[in-house]
Amino acid sequence: MYSPDIIIEALLNGLLTGAIYALVALGLTLVYGVLHIINFAHGALLAAAMFAVLLINQLFGVDPYVQIPFLTVIFFAVGYGLQRLIIGPASHGRDENILLVTLGLSIVIENLLLAGFGSDTRSLNTDYSFNVYEVGPYLLSQVRVFGAAGALVTAALLWLFLSRSDTGKAIRAVAREKIGASLQGIDVAHVYAVTFGLGCACLAVAACLLLPTFYVNPKIGSAFVLVAFTIVVLGGMGSIVGAMLGGLIIGVVESMSGLFLGESLGQIGIFVIFILTLLLRPTGLFGAKA
Amino acid sequence: MTKLHDQISRRTVLGGGAALAATLAMPGVLRAQEPKSVKIGILQPVTGNLAQDGELGRTGAEYAIKAVNDAGGIPSLGGATLEMVFGDARSTPEGGTAEVERMQSEGVAGIVGGFASPICLASSQAAARYDLPYVVDVGVSDKIVQRDLSNTFRFGPGFGTCSKTAIENLVKLNEAAGKPARTVVLVHEDGLFGSGLAKLMATELPKYGFEIFETIAHPTPARDMSNVALRIRSLKPDLIIPSSYYGETVLLMRTLYQQRVRPMGYYSVLNGAASNMRFVKEFPEIANLDMDCNHWHDPRKEEAIQLKKAVEDAGGLWAYNIPLNYSCVKLLADAIDRAGSVEPKAINEALAASTFEGHVMPYGPTKFDKGQNTGAAPVSLQVQDETIKVIYPEEFADAKPVFPISG
Numbered sequence: 001m002y003s004p005d006i007i008i009e010a011l012l013n014g015l016l017t018g019a020i021y022a023l024v025a026l027g028l029t030l031v032y033g034v035l036h037i038i039n040f041a042h043g044a045l046l047a048a049a050m051f052a053v054l055l056i057n058q059l060f061g062v063d064p065y066v067q068i069p070f071l072t073v074i075f076f077a078v079g080y081g082l083q084r085l086i087i088g089p090a091s092h093g094r095d096e097n098i099l100l101v102t103l104g105l106s107i108v109i110e111n112l113l114l115a116g117f118g119s120d121t122r123s124l125n126t127d128y129s130f131n132v133y134e135v136g137p138y139l140l141s142q143v144r145v146f147g148a149a150g151a152l153v154t155a156a157l158l159w160l161f162l163s164r165s166d167t168g169k170a171i172r173a174v175a176r177e178k179i180g181a182s183l184q185g186i187d188v189a190h191v192y193a194v195t196f197g198l199g200c201a202c203l204a205v206a207a208c209l210l211l212p213t214f215y216v217n218p219k220i221g222s223a224f225v226l227v228a229f230t231i232v233v234l235g236g237m238g239s240i241v242g243a244m245l246g247g248l249i250i251g252v253v254e255s256m257s258g259l260f261l262g263e264s265l266g267q268i269g270i271f272v273i274f275i276l277t278l279l280l281r282p283t284g285l286f287g288a289k290a
Numbered sequence: 291m292t293k294l295h296d297q298i299s300r301r302t303v304l305g306g307g308a309a310l311a312a313t314l315a316m317p318g319v320l321r322a323q324e325p326k327s328v329k330i331g332i333l334q335p336v337t338g339n340l341a342q343d344g345e346l347g348r349t350g351a352e353y354a355i356k357a358v359n360d361a362g363g364i365p366s367l368g369g370a371t372l373e374m375v376f377g378d379a380r381s382t383p384e385g386g387t388a389e390v391e392r393m394q395s396e397g398v399a400g401i402v403g404g405f406a407s408p409i410c411l412a413s414s415q416a417a418a419r420y421d422l423p424y425v426v427d428v429g430v431s432d433k434i435v436q437r438d439l440s441n442t443f444r445f446g447p448g449f450g451t452c453s454k455t456a457i458e459n460l461v462k463l464n465e466a467a468g469k470p471a472r473t474v475v476l477v478h479e480d481g482l483f484g485s486g487l488a489k490l491m492a493t494e495l496p497k498y499g500f501e502i503f504e505t506i507a508h509p510t511p512a513r514d515m516s517n518v519a520l521r522i523r524s525l526k527p528d529l530i531i532p533s534s535y536y537g538e539t540v541l542l543m544r545t546l547y548q549q550r551v552r553p554m555g556y557y558s559v560l561n562g563a564a565s566n567m568r569f570v571k572e573f574p575e576i577a578n579l580d581m582d583c584n585h586w587h588d589p590r591k592e593e594a595i596q597l598k599k600a601v602e603d604a605g606g607l608w609a610y611n612i613p614l615n616y617s618c619v620k621l622l623a624d625a626i627d628r629a630g631s632v633e634p635k636a637i638n639e640a641l642a643a644s645t646f647e648g649h650v651m652p653y654g655p656t657k658f659d660k661g662q663n664t665g666a667a668p669v670s671l672q673v674q675d676e677t678i679k680v681i682y683p684e685e686f687a688d689a690k691p692v693f694p695i696s697g
Contacts, residue, residue, distance in 0.1 A: 002524075003524070006520055006521070006524055008518060009520055010516075010517050013514065013516040013517060013520070016516075017513065017514045017516070018425075054517065073361030075475070095667060114308075114341065115576070118345060119337075119342045119344070119345055119567075120342050120345075120539045120568060120607075121536050121540070122340060122572070123540060123544075123572050123573070125572055125573060129548075130544070130547055130548045131548075132548060132549070132550075139548075139549055139550065141516070141545075141548055144516075153510055164472065170545060180328065206648075213544075214541070214659065215537050215540060217341075217342070218341075219338070219339060219341075220511075222511075223511040223513055224513065237560075254514075255514075255516075258517050259517050259521075262506070262507055263480075263506060263507060263508035263509065263518060264480040264507045264508060264509050266509075266517075268508060
């Protein structure tokens with residue numbers, strides 16, 4: 001049995017990791033909520049964003065946190081463009097086509113990264129990468145605390161945007177009733193692209209927050225995207241609050257089951273939750289009733 | 291008389307030479323139809339999870355092909371040059387076997403590579419159906435050479451030899467320092483490689499007076515090492531022995547460093563990070579004095595030094611895959627030369643009888659026993675002065691070990 005100190009610190013670690021998971025899941029849940037598709041290119045886009053952070057840092061020496069504002073804008077534009085120019089036109093309005101197009105995109109993006117950056121696993125070293133906050137007996141990694149705080153702020157901003165702004169309202173209208181929204185004069189294609197752009201922007205923020213503690217290679221997206229998918233299901237597909245809460249729950253569950261069952265079996269907790277959610281509450285914690 | 295005898299003798303020799311030239315001229319007519327190049331298959335995983343290692347392996351093979359061709363190709367085949375037929379194993383055994391089939395249909399004389407044990411096992415088996423010579427570059431699983439396949443040869447050491455040497459060197463290291471280290475935590479990836487190694491360490495190390503505090507398994511890829519670090523921090527072991535792949539080892543050591551865990555030493559076996567120059571370059575502080583028992587080039591061989599320089603001058607990073615693949619390709623080229631043909635059977639026989647010395651590894655004489663090079667062994671390495679040095683065995687060492695590093 002572990003001492004209470006270890007358990008509490010593992011719990012805190014779980015929350016810090018969970019917040020980042022939640023941020024990755026935010027984009028996925030948003031795209032699902034509005035476009036009703038699973039974006040298979042999500043992981044590859046995360047890897048692309050992480051490489052962008054690395055590249056900008058190496059070329060211009062810009063700190064990952066300083067990159068957040070403009071990388072968010074760039075990735076919003078990338079997402080907007082992808083949906084407007086590739087995914088939308090190629091899908092011909094059929095959901096299963098969108099699925100295949102995003103799958104194809106993920107292969108293209110991963111291989112472009114492989115061609116451009118090679119297959120090496122790279123890391124970024126900052127002056128503050130190894131700083132810690134000493135809270136009583138606990139050593140909390142500074143960059144992970146920043147990461148969690150950044151994720152919470154991003155989620156709050158996204159929630160405010162969706163609930164207060166006109167574009168946000170339009171997005172919610174399209175999510176609820178596409179045809180009705182278009183009859184009200186809402187440009188559905190534009191809203192789709194904005195949503196996809198927002199999903200990518202979340203990934204850009206996640207990439208900036210992740211890189212000071214994590215490594216990157218062209219396959220790295222797969223490490224996060226399966227967890228993100230579980231979070232989306234747990235939180236309720238399309239729900240921002242659900243994704244946030246789901247992320248924190250999954251982070252803690254993974255950390256605790258890792259501690260008590262061994263790191264290898266830590267994953268079990270995640271998938272047990274996934275199955276239980278599907279069996280007992282298919283709509284997720286905050287999902288709309290079918 | 292002596293003089294006359296000499297003259298006769300010289301004439302005989304000259305006459306013999308002329309006769310030989312005449313005999314050679316006949317098959318020479320036939321040989322004119324033979325290709326001027328010999329195709330050899332280079333199989334590496336250059337996409338997928340193992341892509342980093344696959345690229346390094348390909349680099350080594352390319353340098354070897356260039357070296358063989360620059361030195362006049364295969365002499366017994368009239369200076370035929372080596373031509374690379376590259377295959378991407380896509381980091382899976384199926385990917386490897388598919389490429390073996392393609393290489394066979396393209397008429398390769400032999401195949402070098404595979405990298406990971408599962409790929410090597412499946413690919414050499416596929417090549418065995420055509421009796422196609424297969425030289426394993428890395429794949430350490432001892433099953434590879436326990437199947438009595440007449441086409442499969444492993445130039446490097448296997449798992450058994452590596453772990454045995456690693457433990458011997460660790461004991462030697464600790465004794466030389468006055469036995470400061472007694473307690474150990476083993477951290478390993480939960481696949482075939484990491485689990486097998488950790489199990490072996492957990493049985494063997496107590497025999498030498500080490501106490502294993504805990505054995506911690508983790509998945510690949512691991513997103514977070516905080517809990518592993520947390521447990522190690524509370525256990526305070528003297529030694530930490532990680533057996534994981536590159537990304538996870540780097541993540542673990544970064545997290546441990548951040549959590550202010552400072553053991554007497556990190557000693558890994560066949561680890562992806564401790565003998566990778568990328569780690570040393572990106573995190574010099576953390577990598578400093580890290581030890582690993584692994585494949586490595588012979589630092590005393592001029593050819594190895596030149597190869598390393600050429601790779602680094604071209605902007606590449608040095609890792610063991612490069613000299614191993616370089617040596618394996620040269621080994622195959624030597625066998626083709628001695629076989630004097632591209633017939634699989636002849637090359638397999640030449641490989642089995644090989645005493646090849648033109649490699650760049652710190653090995654004893656090449657001698658294959660059931661496909662395993664009995665002269666092969668790993669070396670112990672330590673990161674010192676932002677580069678990787680050999681510390682054991684003494685005869686190949688280019689640095690003295692620094693141990694313990696703290697405490």
